[in-house]
Amino acid sequence: MEKTEVIIKIEKLHKQFGTNVVLNGFDLELHKGENLVVMGKSGSGKSVMIKCIIGLEDYQGGSIKVADKEISELDRKELDELRTDIGFLFQGSALYDSMSVRENLEFPLRRHPKKIGKLDDTTPLVLEALESVGLAHAIDLMPNELSGGMKRRIALARTLILKPTIILYDEPTTGLDPITSKEIILLMQSIQQKYNTSSIIITHDVDCAKAIANRMILLIDGKNYAEGTFESLQAATDPKIKAFFK
Numbered sequence: 001m002e003k004t005e006v007i008i009k010i011e012k013l014h015k016q017f018g019t020n021v022v023l024n025g026f027d028l029e030l031h032k033g034e035n036l037v038v039m040g041k042s043g044s045g046k047s048v049m050i051k052c053i054i055g056l057e058d059y060q061g062g063s064i065k066v067a068d069k070e071i072s073e074l075d076r077k078e079l080d081e082l083r084t085d086i087g088f089l090f091q092g093s094a095l096y097d098s099m100s101v102r103e104n105l106e107f108p109l110r111r112h113p114k115k116i117g118k119l120d121d122t123t124p125l126v127l128e129a130l131e132s133v134g135l136a137h138a139i140d141l142m143p144n145e146l147s148g149g150m151k152r153r154i155a156l157a158r159t160l161i162l163k164p165t166i167i168l169y170d171e172p173t174t175g176l177d178p179i180t181s182k183e184i185i186l187l188m189q190s191i192q193q194k195y196n197t198s199s200i201i202i203t204h205d206v207d208c209a210k211a212i213a214n215r216m217i218l219l220i221d222g223k224n225y226a227e228g229t230f231e232s233l234q235a236a237t238d239p240k241i242k243a244f245f246k
């Protein structure tokens with residue numbers, strides 16, 4: 001078998017809030033260029049896990065290595081630098097309502113001036129990112145003028161503008177109708193192809209998982225309970241696994 005490069009390696013991750021143990025020995029390996037889907041029921045710790053990866057939450061045990069660097073050992077500056085390489089699509093898109101689409105997309109450029117270099121005019125980069133989600137015409141709109149699906153695509157464009165090599169998607173299709181969900185899924189696939197990104201996709205949408213997963217992990221009881229392709233997990237007889245595919 002061809003040896004694949006490991007981009008993110010999580011080992012025996014432990015995370016709790018007070019007495020609430022959320023992750024308890026969770027392991028994950030993200031390989032270069034793959035779409036890894038993580039499914040788990042509501043409250044199982046999916047968002048917390050992804051926040052640990054980008055250093056928005058600390059962890060009490062285990063290890064998270066991104067490009068061989070231990071996240072808990074990075075200082076603020078190193079963490080900030082790493083975050084320019086990891087795009088994070090928050091659950092619910094989270095655009096800044098008081099900023100136009102253009103300003104929303106300029107925001108990461110201003111925050112991380114080193115990544116792109118000094119720019120006199122950000123318009124070409126903003127337009128390129130908007131074009132990759134099919135919304136160049138929306139550049140001067142305000143978020144309240146956008147539909148839910150458009151907001152999600154703009155949030156994705158804002159994630160893409162720093163040209164991350166890793167993208168973490170937290171529930172990218174939740175709250176969207178089936179047709180719009182399909183559009184977002186197609187977009188995620190084209191991003192993977194165009195930029196050769198490696199992605200973790202958190203979802204409870206079985207259709208999304210089926211369409212996008214090269215590999216899947218089921219997060220149950222704080223652990224990676226099961227791993228495999230969509231087809232292999234769907235064929236499992238374990239009732240805990242079957243419950244996801246009903």
Ligand SMILES: Nc1ncnc2c1ncn2[C@@H]1O[C@H](COP(=O)(O)OP(=O)(O)OP(=O)(O)O)[C@@H](O)[C@H]1O
Pocket residue numbers: 017020022040041042043044045046047048049091
């Ligand atoms: N900042 C926090 N402080 C205290 N507890 C938290 C915090 N963030 C998350 N939790 C708890 O951690 C657990 C996991 O939350 P998390 O948001 O990761 O769930 P999830 O799997 O993403 O669920 P959903 O599918 O509903 O988004 C929950 O019990 C939640 O209450």
Ligand SMILES: [Mg+2]
Pocket residue numbers: 046047048091170
């Ligand atoms: Mg969540």
